Amino acid sequence: MSASYNDYNHRIARQLRYLVIALICVLVISTLWGRYPVPSLALPDALWHDPLAQRLIVTLRLPRVLMACLLGMGLAASGSTLQMIFRNPLVEPGFLGVSQGAAFGAACAIMVLGAVPFAVQGLALFFAGLGVVLSYLLARHIRFGGWVLRLVLSGIAISALFASGVGVLKYMADPLTQLPEIVFWMLGGLYATTWSKLLTVLPVAVPSLVVILLMRWRLNLLSMGEQTAFSLGAATTRERAFVLAAAVGATAAVVSVSGVVGWVGLIVPHLARRLAGSDAQRSLPAALLMGGIFALVCDNLARTLLAGEIPLGTLTSLFGAGLFIVLMTTANPWLRGAH
Amino acid sequence: MDAIVLLDHVHFAYRGNAQPVFSDLDLAIPNGAFAAVLGPNGTGKTTLLHLILGYRRPQRGRVQLAGRPQETYTRREMSRLVGLVPQDEAITFEFSVLEYVLLGRAPYVGPLDMPTDRDVQIAVEALETVGVAHLGSRSIMALSGGERQLVLIARALAQQPRILLLDEPTAHLDLSNRNRVLRVLRILNRRGTTIVMTTHDPVAAAAVADFVVLMRDGRAVAAGRPEDVFTAETLSATYGVPVQVLRLDEQLIAYHPLD
Numbered sequence: 338m339s340a341s342y343n344d345y346n347h348r349i350a351r352q353l354r355y356l357v358i359a360l361i362c363v364l365v366i367s368t369l370w371g372r373y374p375v376p377s378l379a380l381p382d383a384l385w386h387d388p389l390a391q392r393l394i395v396t397l398r399l400p401r402v403l404m405a406c407l408l409g410m411g412l413a414a415s416g417s418t419l420q421m422i423f424r425n426p427l428v429e430p431g432f433l434g435v436s437q438g439a440a441f442g443a444a445c446a447i448m449v450l451g452a453v454p455f456a457v458q459g460l461a462l463f464f465a466g467l468g469v470v471l472s473y474l475l476a477r478h479i480r481f482g483g484w485v486l487r488l489v490l491s492g493i494a495i496s497a498l499f500a501s502g503v504g505v506l507k508y509m510a511d512p513l514t515q516l517p518e519i520v521f522w523m524l525g526g527l528y529a530t531t532w533s534k535l536l537t538v539l540p541v542a543v544p545s546l547v548v549i550l551l552m553r554w555r556l557n558l559l560s561m562g563e564q565t566a567f568s569l570g571a572a573t574t575r576e577r578a579f580v581l582a583a584a585v586g587a588t589a590a591v592v593s594v595s596g597v598v599g600w601v602g603l604i605v606p607h608l609a610r611r612l613a614g615s616d617a618q619r620s621l622p623a624a625l626l627m628g629g630i631f632a633l634v635c636d637n638l639a640r641t642l643l644a645g646e647i648p649l650g651t652l653t654s655l656f657g658a659g660l661f662i663v664l665m666t667t668a669n670p671w672l673r674g675a676h
Numbered sequence: 677m678d679a680i681v682l683l684d685h686v687h688f689a690y691r692g693n694a695q696p697v698f699s700d701l702d703l704a705i706p707n708g709a710f711a712a713v714l715g716p717n718g719t720g721k722t723t724l725l726h727l728i729l730g731y732r733r734p735q736r737g738r739v740q741l742a743g744r745p746q747e748t749y750t751r752r753e754m755s756r757l758v759g760l761v762p763q764d765e766a767i768t769f770e771f772s773v774l775e776y777v778l779l780g781r782a783p784y785v786g787p788l789d790m791p792t793d794r795d796v797q798i799a800v801e802a803l804e805t806v807g808v809a810h811l812g813s814r815s816i817m818a819l820s821g822g823e824r825q826l827v828l829i830a831r832a833l834a835q836q837p838r839i840l841l842l843d844e845p846t847a848h849l850d851l852s853n854r855n856r857v858l859r860v861l862r863i864l865n866r867r868g869t870t871i872v873m874t875t876h877d878p879v880a881a882a883a884v885a886d887f888v889v890l891m892r893d894g895r896a897v898a899a900g901r902p903e904d905v906f907t908a909e910t911l912s913a914t915y916g917v918p919v920q921v922l923r924l925d926e927q928l929i930a931y932h933p934l935d
């Protein structure tokens with residue numbers, strides 16, 4: 338056994354343990370942090386004697402905090418997976434028509450059914466799935482380029498179609514009632530999270546994340562060229578389709594509740610690779626944990642920074658883009674001889 | 677000697693291309709051979725490797741490996757039997773060299789499993805065999821052309837295949853690195869691995885191969901020992917230009933004189 342490989346593995350394992358501890362700390366602090374009765378950290382002693390605070394934490398904060406964690410984990414894991422199977426570090430989870438499809442579904446529900454929470458979530462989920470199916474079908478009919486290029490092109494086309502559909506709906510929407518609702522949904526946020534919403538997301542998001550986690554070493558193989566992955570024994574089309582379905586499932590499920598939350602699925606995989614290396618065996622768990630922490634911190638700021646709610650997607654974009662600039666202009670310290 | 681690779685009346689054309697690459701290809705590569713496949717550009721050398729690998733399937737005829745029809749092997753069995761060293765490989769993510777070589781263990785690791793300590797051990801040994809163990813923690817993106825080629829060979833070695841296919845392994849390499857790669861391949865061959873490499877370099881082929889195949893227009897026009905096959909006549913007919921053959925210090929040298 339190579340000593341340096343062992344040392345490297347031990348270092349990454351230690352970092353992952355720190356990330357687990359950090360996530361647990363952020364989860365606890367997020368649950369206690371809020372604006373009741375004043376913007377501060379609620380003390381456990383006070384909570385014990387205050388029934389209103391207890392109800393507030395159990396019915397409002399806890400589902401939202403868990404949803405934020407799941408949102409971050411889902412988008413980061415999905416982003417990592419898609420970047421690897423499409424061999425493109427600029428791919429983000431919503432690119433196959435998922436985000437714009439969900440936005441179109443939510444806008445339809447707001448226009449037609451009047452922003453009933455379950456209708457918004459249901460239609461968002463349905464159109465997110467439809468976006469992927471249409472992208473896939475269109476990719477099969479494109480007559481040039483490899484499979485990856487065809488999927489990317491068809492994803493761009495289907496996303497644009499849904500985006501124009503959202504544009505038409507926004508044009509037709511009532512500017513006082515429906516339009517703000519659509520715009521706010523598209524800016525992303527977890528302000529309307531409830532236990533029941535969280536429970537509808539879990540049956541899709543959790544199995545998808547489990548599949549991705551179990552297949553994480555295999556993702557390395559699928560990130561190689563077609564010929565290489567084949568020669569190393571991968572059933573490339575079937576395996577890529579399987580992890581793609583898991584990644585899209587996780588994204589569609591969380592996006593149906595949160596709306597469009599950008600940059601998490603793009604930037605967190607980069608941060609994770611910077612911390613744990615490119616091997617998905619270690620970088621994927623790191624992405625999962627960092628995604629949870631990133632989304633929780635952004636959501637905490639979204640709900641407490643100002644008296645009103647700041648759209649979550651605005652904050653994730655702000656911090657995500659900032660981190661992206663830092664990452665792109667600094668070298669990777671972990672690999673010797675890296676450029 | 678038994679043929680470990682047998683192509684029997686193989687017909688293959690790329691989809692949408694009326695002109696077949698192979699219309700009636702017969703080829704038998706002996707078990708344990710160091711085979712070199714030569715021929716002009718576009719004659720189907722890489723396609724031949726893809727057919728042996730199973731990456732492409734012939735429209736007619738059959739491919740037999742180690743005495744069994746290719747289609748009776750599962751994907752996993754095939755990847756344990758045949759390894760491929762591509763000419764070059766676009767790599768998107770910055771794996772370390774050891775992580776990259778460890779991918780050669782994929783045929784032995786289940787889709788939901790992680791490589792074991794034993795797999796890491798085999799990958800490290802593969803790096804040692806090709807003489808680049810010191811590069812293990814280096815980024816795969818930061819290697820020279822020669823190092824990269826040796827790492828690609830190490831990954832195929834970690835795969836522990838009986839048949840190793842190499843697509844022009846010495847193209848783009850300087851003389852020193854070319855010889856380094858050829859020496860490693862000769863060691864592997866002596867350990868029992870059948871080697872099939874395509875090359876444009878008759879001198880390299882004559883130096884290491886004990887079985888050479890000359891291809892032209894989708895056919896194997898000559899196959900056998902280098903000293904029998906590499907004649908001025910056969911090489912001239914294969915490349916369609918006058919080729920002269922010399923022997924210098926037991927080495928065969930073929931060249932096409934400039935006008």
